Amino acid sequence: MENIVWIWLLAAVVFLILELLTPTLVFACFVVAAIVSGIYSLFSPDGYYWQIGIFVLVAVILLPLTRKAAKKITKPSPQASNIDALIGKVVLVTQKIDADLGGQVRIEGEFWRAKATEEIAEGEKVEVMSVSGTKVHVKRISHEQKG
Numbered sequence: 001m002e003n004i005v006w007i008w009l010l011a012a013v014v015f016l017i018l019e020l021l022t023p024t025l026v027f028a029c030f031v032v033a034a035i036v037s038g039i040y041s042l043f044s045p046d047g048y049y050w051q052i053g054i055f056v057l058v059a060v061i062l063l064p065l066t067r068k069a070a071k072k073i074t075k076p077s078p079q080a081s082n083i084d085a086l087i088g089k090v091v092l093v094t095q096k097i098d099a100d101l102g103g104q105v106r107i108e109g110e111f112w113r114a115k116a117t118e119e120i121a122e123g124e125k126v127e128v129m130s131v132s133g134t135k136v137h138v139k140r141i142s143h144e145q146k147g
Contacts, residue, residue: 008038025070029062083131096122
């Protein structure tokens with residue numbers, strides 16, 4: 001079948017469109033693999049198994065390489081957003097935090113369930129260490145940090 005090269009090129013275009021929609025360089029290796037398989041199909045149009053084998057081999061070789069390249073070109077967000085923005089904030093305890101039962105803190109006008117490894121009295125300031133679901137894990141601010 002001499003039209004097989006067009007099928008490979010169509011596959012390359014589809015993978016290219018997917019790559020443009022999700023710029024993670026995952027589909028880029030499939031684009032290259034489909035083009036290489038399409039070029040091979042020009043010389044051996046009936047070698048379907050070889051074409052598929054070449055596609056898989058090139059994709060498997062390129063996939064780890066594209067992941068390394070993607071990690072190099074992507075940069076972490078310079079500003080924390082959503083839940084990540086809460087970590088490190090100093091907040092007020094609005095309900096005594098018990099080590100076993102937890103308590104409540106106020107973060108930017110919202111009340112959150114809070115957990116700590118020690119008992120913390122109402123009215124004290126604490127630092128948000130992490131967020132897990134709808135609970136924040138806090139720790140008492142040491143005297144050096146208060147001043």
